[in-house]
Amino acid sequence: MDFLLTPIPLPQLTDFETWVNDWVFVLSFAFLGVELVRYAVQKRLNWSLLGDTISNYITFAGFIVLNYIVLGVFYLAAYFYFQQFALFDIETNLATVAICIVLADLAYYWEHRFTHRVNVAWATHTVHHSSPHFNISVANRFGPMDGVWPIFFHAPLIVAGFDPLVVLFAEIMVQTYQTILHTEVIGKLPRPFEFFFNTPSHHRVHHGSNAQYLDKNYGGVFIIWDRMFGTFAKEEEPVVYGLVRPINSVNPVVIWFHGFTRLGAKVAHAPGLFSKLRAILGPPEWEPPERGTRQRFAPAE
Amino acid sequence: MLSTIRLFVSLTVSFFILAAGAWAASTLSSHAAAENTNVSAGLTLQVTDIRNDKGKIIVLVFDDAAAFQSDDVNKAVAYQEVNAAQGTLEIDFANLTEGPYAVSLFHDENGDYDFNMVDGYPLEGYGISGASGPLDEPDFQKAAVTLGTVTIRVFYLDS
Numbered sequence A: 001m002d003f004l005l006t007p008i009p010l011p012q013l014t015d016f017e018t019w020v021n022d023w024v025f026v027l028s029f030a031f032l033g034v035e036l037v038r039y040a041v042q043k044r045l046n047w048s049l050l051g052d053t054i055s056n057y058i059t060f061a062g063f064i065v066l067n068y069i070v071l072g073v074f075y076l077a078a079y080f081y082f083q084q085f086a087l088f089d090i091e092t093n094l095a096t097v098a099i100c101i102v103l104a105d106l107a108y109y110w111e112h113r114f115t116h117r118v119n120v121a122w123a124t125h126t127v128h129h130s131s132p133h134f135n136i137s138v139a140n141r142f143g144p145m146d147g148v149w150p151i152f153f154h155a156p157l158i159v160a161g162f163d164p165l166v167v168l169f170a171e172i173m174v175q176t177y178q179t180i181l182h183t184e185v186i187g188k189l190p191r192p193f194e195f196f197f198n199t200p201s202h203h204r205v206h207h208g209s210n211a212q213y214l215d216k217n218y219g220g221v222f223i224i225w226d227r228m229f230g231t232f233a234k235e236e237e238p239v240v241y242g243l244v245r246p247i248n249s250v251n252p253v254v255i256w257f258h259g260f261t262r263l264g265a266k267v268a269h270a271p272g273l274f275s276k277l278r279a280i281l282g283p284p285e286w287e288p289p290e291r292g293t294r295q296r297f298a299p300a301e
Numbered sequence B: 001m002l003s004t005i006r007l008f009v010s011l012t013v014s015f016f017i018l019a020a021g022a023w024a025a026s027t028l029s030s031h032a033a034a035e036n037t038n039v040s041a042g043l044t045l046q047v048t049d050i051r052n053d054k055g056k057i058i059v060l061v062f063d064d065a066a067a068f069q070s071d072d073v074n075k076a077v078a079y080q081e082v083n084a085a086q087g088t089l090e091i092d093f094a095n096l097t098e099g100p101y102a103v104s105l106f107h108d109e110n111g112d113y114d115f116n117m118v119d120g121y122p123l124e125g126y127g128i129s130g131a132s133g134p135l136d137e138p139d140f141q142k143a144a145v146t147l148g149t150v151t152i153r154v155f156y157l158d159s
């Protein structure tokens, strides 16, 4: 068991992270080729789908630029700031990195649930959900502010005592795992696996606009969080991908900013400070009462 | 209402999982026994760039300038010999309490407990705390380290 407790130098961890990340990205292109052939065989291949696919990578490029150049510095600064409050002294070895990945996945569950249930966060995460298709290129479809929310939800791990770089590593592993879930090619996996882990089937449900699939299956690597916290739904009827209110566009500018224009419109439309706040912090489906009506509080959900 | 309670319970459970996980991780350490008693005490050396597994790494820790200058084992406040291992080796001096300390070490590949030299030219690897390169011979002031983790690189001039 010695190998589990042997200290891992952080540069080694970071190198591994880059290596995995790069290879998954390269292989995802090969996989996209397979999916495009499948679309062609099923006669589902059309210009809209191709435009959507290209736009996915354009949003990804924007996301990379914002994240690694602008946010990256702030990210690390924030993480090292929280490190001074570390409660436990945690060494970096295989065992503790494994624990960190499980906890980062739990943090991701809450971050993800937050981005679905709080309108201002949904304004950016809606980008990822706005494709009416489901293939591996959708995995790289990110909104402009998608890199902001993880900071708040992973900071507790650093306060708990994990090294900031280990937390970042765990975050990226959780994210990378999910890349390979974005596909229709893989059906259902063996039952024990479907019970514990997030799978393409569970994640198809997450991307569904069907009423019973809304706000379900937030998990990253593990689906047990959804089972524990009551947000699990099984894939049964065919999934209709995309938003309840579709954007009907493959224009990358529309894709990137539709969440914020919708949020802005809702806030502008909401009468009074209280409704404006609720438009920002309430759930996406909440609609402000009509102007001039006397109803101040919308009925409870 | 019910959904609010459910959310609250879920969040509480999550915080317990986080706390339990972090606590469990804090016990999973390669030198847990030594660290449990006093987390911040002691000097830990990360000895890097060891070229092979032969012989031993011999470490001397000094707490004053004259003793450090003499490099005499009898004047050292702490001494350790550890089986060499290629790459990086962690060496703990858990009982060192104050400081500053200066550390000098060499890789005794032939196991004769001597730092072998020919005409003042070292045949075995060596390292000094605070040294910026193989030819740097820092004085006590520059070599001084306090408690915590210190990285010392081993230099070999004969390869």
Ligand SMILES: [Zn+2]
Binding pocket: A112, A116, A125, A129, A206
């Ligand atoms: Zn989502």
